[in-house]
Amino acid sequence: xxxxxxxxxxxxxxxxxxxxxxxxxxxxxxxxxxxxxxxxxxxxxxxxxxxxxxxxxxxxxxxxxxxxxxxxxxxxxxxxxxxxxxxxxxxxxxxxxxxxxxxxxxxxxxxxxxxxxxxxxxxxxxxxxxxxxxxxxxxxxxxxxxxxxxxxxxxxxxxxxxxxxxxxxxxxxxxxxxxxxxxxxxxxxxxxxxxxxxxxxxxxxx
Numbered sequence: 001x002x003x004x005x006x007x008x009x010x011x012x013x014x015x016x017x018x019x020x021x022x023x024x025x026x027x028x029x030x031x032x033x034x035x036x037x038x039x040x041x042x043x044x045x046x047x048x049x050x051x052x053x054x055x056x057x058x059x060x061x062x063x064x065x066x067x068x069x070x071x072x073x074x075x076x077x078x079x080x081x082x083x084x085x086x087x088x089x090x091x092x093x094x095x096x097x098x099x100x101x102x103x104x105x106x107x108x109x110x111x112x113x114x115x116x117x118x119x120x121x122x123x124x125x126x127x128x129x130x131x132x133x134x135x136x137x138x139x140x141x142x143x144x145x146x147x148x149x150x151x152x153x154x155x156x157x158x159x160x161x162x163x164x165x166x167x168x169x170x171x172x173x174x175x176x177x178x179x180x181x182x183x184x185x186x187x188x189x190x191x192x193x194x195x196x197x198x199x200x201x202x203x204x205x206x
Contacts (some may be wrong), residue, residue, distance in 0.1 A: 013049070021052045029056040030056070033057065069104065071078065072089065149165065
């Protein structure tokens with residue numbers, strides 16, 4: 001296990017984390033990922049910074065899933081638990097499931113059992129479009145523990161679909177469709193204008 005270093009770059013970890021959060025909010029996720037990825041070399045890192053880091057990592061690529069699992073595992077083992085810890089535990093469990101790591105899923109379930117199920121406390125952080133994990137993960141683990149492969153595969157498919165089709169992806173699709181509609185409209189007007197001037201040119205020659 002990697003541990004958070006007590007030495008290395010000092011700086012201001014809160015300022016560092018705020019810069020990363022600003023990058024995420026601006027959609028500069030690649031830059032934010034490059035900033036956050038060496039978090040273990042810093043002192044005073046808090047879990048809310050890593051909650052932002054997790055937004056920059058793919059859940060559809062092996063490397064991204066591995067980094068989610070490692071980040072959450074190390075953070076929950078080495079950093080003080082706070083209002084973001086439940087979110088990290090659920091992100092770790094989800095990534096284990098999506099990567100096919102059943103033993104890893106059971107491990108995080110046994111170790112962080114208290115973070116799954118139940119209502120969020122008023123001060124706890126959890127992204128609104130991921131709250132289904134609080135209840136889907138326990139159902140997934142139950143199917144796995146009872147060796148109900150059919151139920152497990154069904155719930156895993158649902159988990160994949162929800163990660164693929166969420167509020168953020170719907171917004172992205174909406175933006176793409178709006179751009180496509182604007183482009184089609186512009187091409188239609190261009191075609192109409194071209195036809196008009198072509199007819200005028202023919203009339204002039206006649």
